[in-house]
Amino acid sequence: MIWNSAADFWAMGGYGLYVWGSMGMTFGLMALEMLWVKQARAQALKQVALEIEAAQTPAKEWHS
Amino acid sequence: MSAFLAIVKRDLTLALRRKNEVITAVFFFVVVAALFPLGIGPELNTLRLVAPGILWVGALLASMLSLGRMFAADHADGTLEQMALSPNSLSVLVAAKILAHWLLSGLPLVLLAPLLGLQFDLSTNALWILTLSLLLGTPLLSLIGAIGAALTLGVRGGDVLLSLLVLPLYVPALVFGAGAVEAEISGLGASAHLSILAAMGLVAAVFSPWASAASLRIALES
């Protein structure tokens, strides 16, 4: 452990903005990508399910 | 071979009967080259410094302007189907299309470049190297561009897409083309740049017709 205090750690010897800006963007974007692929899968499942459903049931007459 | 020549001849004849397309690209080059001094200022020392880059980027954009049409007309009127069904290799026929494209959009730029270089007060030697670098480099642009044109054939928003695909691939041509002139101006000699440009042209001449032909077959499938 090379840091004396938490404040030291966050300051990164004056390079805090640059180091944390890099780490933040990297892990933030990776987290975002994970959310994104999860959402894409949910959407794919939904689309596929609806299409299969539509193919197997005859279109219902619509009532006003 | 006769098929190769027939396609070159046909494309040249067509272009001569519709001259405006060739003239537009050339005119574009002239206008772009004339706009830069207006934006940068008339200081000749500065202009000499930026001239190789500007003229090369101008040539790059001008040759790209006509890429979209390289296969589009043949695709629309069915000629491309007939080419794909020819017993001759499609790669050879595509090579003819690329040669025709260069003759119509690359060669005029090469011939015009020394004139435009004068506007930037380039020395005689630099003008020679500029012309030579364009002579070696513009075929490379047509060759690389052909792959992009074939890939985006019949695709929605193809023209914008084409520039996105092709411009990054033009980087080496730009670096060594403009670099040759700069090296000449700074007294380093341009032969290394020009050799590399020629070598890249040879590699592209082998690979590009093949890749373009494969892309065209994909485009024809739908």
Place this chain on the structure above:
Amino acid sequence: MFQKLFFYASPQSFYPLAGRLWPLFALAGTALTAWGMWLGMFVAPTDFQQGEGYRIIFVHVPASWMSMVIYLAMAFWALLGLTFNTRLSGMMCRALAPTGAIFAFLSLWTGALWGKPMWGAWWVWDARLTSELILFFLYLGYIALTSAIDDARRADKAGGILALVGALNVPIIYFSVKWWNTLHQGASVSMTKGSSMAQTMLEAMLIMGMAFWLYAIAMALYRVRSIILVRERHVQWVADLPEVQAMRAHALEAQS
């Protein structure tokens, strides 16, 4: 051996395999990230030249590596797809591209953040950064081309050719940009000076590289499952999948 390989090359058998594999890669990736970050941020000593600012390399260098590795992987799948005409290859190619683009972007972003304190400018036309920028453009071109073509098979093939052409060009582009850079006497500060690096620094960087690699594989496997699902939706095995059945039941419930 080959038979087994061809068996898993069919989307139908790859789908469940990818489903079993991605959590393993994700788990291992997370563990390695934690370890690598611990080493990098808490154990590795301060650099005598660059102070604490150098710690950016623990994400910058692995991200740059991955952006190149993924492009190579795409070219590999593209070659496979164009020679053997396997459907899975195109899908893998397309599943890899977004992750590659993200890593290329991260490499640029972290490179700029490193450059500001070291070079005094957010952007320097250094050979590596410039090549990375062009690689990023190549990714964007691939994604734009494949998403502009409606027919999935055609998009796969066209994308495959583009990926191959791009992969052939990447070394030429790097070489030309490097040449250009030396001619213009560009920045001479290097981000990683191998010899002067402490053992722990190198270790942390390699571990982070592995971690990102595993992450990329997990993402690609996860994404390819969605792609397979949509592509094969007219085939019976997709309709029989429990997750699809559950979704159908769910949709019916919502309707009534």
Place this chain on the structure above:
Amino acid sequence: MLSVSHLSCTRGDKRLFSDVSFTLAPGQWLHLEGDNGVGKTSLLRLVCGLSALEQGQIQWQNLSVVHNPEEFRANLAYLGHQLALKEDLTPLENLQADAAVAGRTVSVFEAMAALAQLGLRGREHLPVRVLSQGQKRRTALSRLALSHAKLWVLDEPFVALDGAAQNALSNVINQHLNQQGMVLLTSHQAVSLQGQGLSYRLSA
């Protein structure tokens, strides 16, 4: 001889046709019938090799077309919806360029004769742009008369032709059949040609 077995075709998600098989021997013609959108044009493009084969086999003279494409293409003439004519060239220039692309040379005399056979005498040196729709089609059809291909694949050749032109085209095709040629064609109307005619009804 052309033999086609177990062809199928999907466009996007839609299965157009499956398990299509037929053979065509010298002197025979085959009329491909079917409703609109059933995939007649797709089948013709598949047979020519413009679309990639997903299933089935196409053999020319008992050799697979996929493995010997040059041999097949040298014996193939295809006329699609698009006429493959350059509007700024004359019919004569078009024919000569087309022949060169197909790997043959055609003399001016031969080309003039072919154009005359389809009633285009006096139009040889006009740009195609100024010809009527029917004349353009006849120009494209005269390419067939010049072709030495054994197999003609024609997509709706009789469309947009008046009675005289239809007769002229029938004559050209009959001549081809008499010389042991083969013709695969689609047509909305009834077709009467010489030689042995087959018909194949395409359905989903």
